[in-house]
Amino acid sequence: MESVRVDCWLWAVRLMKTRPDAAAACRGGHVRVNDRPAKASTVLVPGDEVRIRTGGTTRVIEVTNTIRKRVGAAVAATCLIDRTPKPPPETLIPVARRDRGTGRPTKRERRVLDRFQQQ
Template identity: 75%
Template structure:
């Protein structure tokens, strides 16, 4: 398949499967969730090899470098070769302790309520 020199941003996001549909890509651009080379991008913004695209899709910010521009949507394996994923690793999630009771244990006793209240307020 012969590469193209540039393409519309919304079409490229859809072609490399960063968004599920092309209208989703256009909506993300209009909402300001997509930047090309650290500039806000419209759906018709041209992208070419070497551009950095920063897109927030489904509450996840993806940072990718364009390697190849596609004229049409391709399979996932081919799409993955069209960009270099430079997305930073997510920070490790801190486990928040949660008070658990056995299922079917009934209502907590007065003593258990006091322990739960102390746990919820941090022992203050």
């Protein structure tokens, strides 16, 4: 197993859509390797722990295999172990439900829903 840059690895195992996105996440301080802020050029080896903050959640990933090239999703899943803790059930956002056949929400109802979702 060889070492590989963190931005290349994040892209190769499909945690980031593009390599520039992975580099930008590193520059923005959203990526940590072994509890230290990571630059895009930080070297990863198997056994390292990577924390990535995306979309308001923090994912905890353990590196099991280092790869440089982007591979299929099935192969990429073998290169990492996802150790992200499950969110507590009370933090899940309830989904607004409408009765069947009531039609589209009115403008007033949409404003109320938007206010509710922003809280």
